[in-house]
Amino acid sequence: MNKKLTALLVTGVLVSGLVAGCGGDKKADQKPAAKQQFVNIATGGTAGTYYPIGGAMAEILNKNIPGVNASAQSTGASVANVNLLSTGKVDLAFVQNDIAYYALNGTEMFKDKKVANLKGIATLYPETVQIITLQKSGIKKLSEAKGKRVAVGAAGSGVEANARQVLEANGITYSDIKVQYLSFAEAAGALKDGNVDIAFVTAGIPTAAIQDISTQNPVALLSVDAQQADGLIKKYPFYTKQVIPAKTYPGQEQDINTVAVKAMLVATDKMSDDLSYNIAKALYTNTDRLKSSHAIAKNISKATATEGMSLPMAAGADKYFKEK
Known part of the structure; x- marks a missing residue:
């Protein structure tokens, strides 16, 4: 009897150990939560095209990039957006390619106010x-x-x-x-x-x-x-x-x-390569949502995403657009 009882107790201990090993330590099996990243998108006036498309972009980023909390805000558009980028008040902005060129080179309205750290994510539409x-x-x-x-x-x-x-x-x-x-x-x-x-x-x-x-x-x-x-x-x-x-x-x-x-999507060199890659990938694999936000967005496509680019590309975005 004693031998049988001892054997049953040993078996019970072994089974308990196996159960604990298989499912007891759930924390060890869970992936760490993605680091929270806020992405403020500067658009334009509510009567223009940037605002509705920017709202769709924020929705896409929130759904497709873990940890990202994106929001679109109405602004004074291109020139104001460059200034917001340069002061770090926004992370991503709609900017005309001509305005981006002026800012990068310190000409026109940016004479003696060069913004040298701008990086292009993509060109969008005419x-x-x-x-x-x-x-x-x-x-x-x-x-x-x-x-x-x-x-x-x-x-x-x-x-x-x-x-x-x-x-x-x-x-x-x-x-x-x-x-x-x-x-x-x-x-x-x-x-x-x-x-x-x-x-x-x-x-x-x-x-x-x-x-x-x-x-x-x-x-x-x-x-x-x-x-x-x-x-x-x-x-x-x-x-x-x-x-x-x-x-x-x-x-x-x-x-x-x-x-x-050309309308462009612009960041600065403060954005990580991983984030710029993920932003480009999320947006250009969800162009149907962009196209539903405004008629002009029908022109947004990966095939034309670097046409008219007037800035050095963000490395991550550049990597995405060069992938087949």
């Missing part, structure tokens, strides 16, 4: 230079802008630089016009109210601010002809020729030739 007037103004050509009240974008903005350069390509300087420094929304309101004759808007098409005004006030888009576009591109190589297709806006019956820059 930012079309749209030159808007009301049909009732009777203005047919940009050359007719002389003497007119022209909204050129907020002072020191990317739109303002585009307006000045496009006007210059058409032989017009600010001394030839009545300059109005107005944002997208302000320019739309001023057109409605008859306080400006022409407004420049640089954004993905269709642009909400222009759609809004065109529903009640038929608009006309002024073209940048081929000769002026060629001269502009020769001097400023970050521009490309662009067509605004007919029917983009209510009452627009013809294609309009103009120029465009």
Whole structure:
């Protein structure tokens, strides 16, 4: 009896040990939680294209990168976003490729204020230079802008630089016009109210601010002809020729030739290579979600993600785009 009892006790101890070894120490089997990383994304005004796409990006990053807590915030867009990046207040930002070029090289609005540590994550889609007037103004050509009240974008903005350069390509300087420094929304309101004759808007098409005004006030888009576009591109190589297709806006019956820059996603050299790789991978393996956020996002693809890149690439993102 004693031998049998001893054998049963030994067997029980062995079984208990096996159970403990197989499942007793659950902590040893658990993977450590991913380190929390906050990613603040600077976008633009709520009436533009950056804001809704930035919101979709934050959603994608939160769902696909463990430990990442991403959020999109409305800002003053490209120039303001470069300043936010340079001071470390945001980690990722939408910036036009021309503005990124100015910042990197310390020219235009960044004269003597070079931001040398910017890194490109990807180029996204064309930012079309749209030159808007009301049909009732009777203005047919940009050359007719002389003497007119022209909204050129907020002072020191990317739109303002585009307006000045496009006007210059058409032989017009600010001394030839009545300059109005107005944002997208302000320019739309001023057109409605008859306080400006022409407004420049640089954004993905269709642009909400222009759609809004065109529903009640038929608009006309002024073209940048081929000769002026060629001269502009020769001097400023970050521009490309662009067509605004007919029917983009209510009452627009013809294609309009103009120029465009590129929207980019930009970080700084403070972002780790691993994070820039994961951001690029998450976004470009979930482009369907991006495309559902705004019509212009249909242009976002891995095949074109480095076209028009005006900055040194972030190493991780560069690695992702070179993978087959």
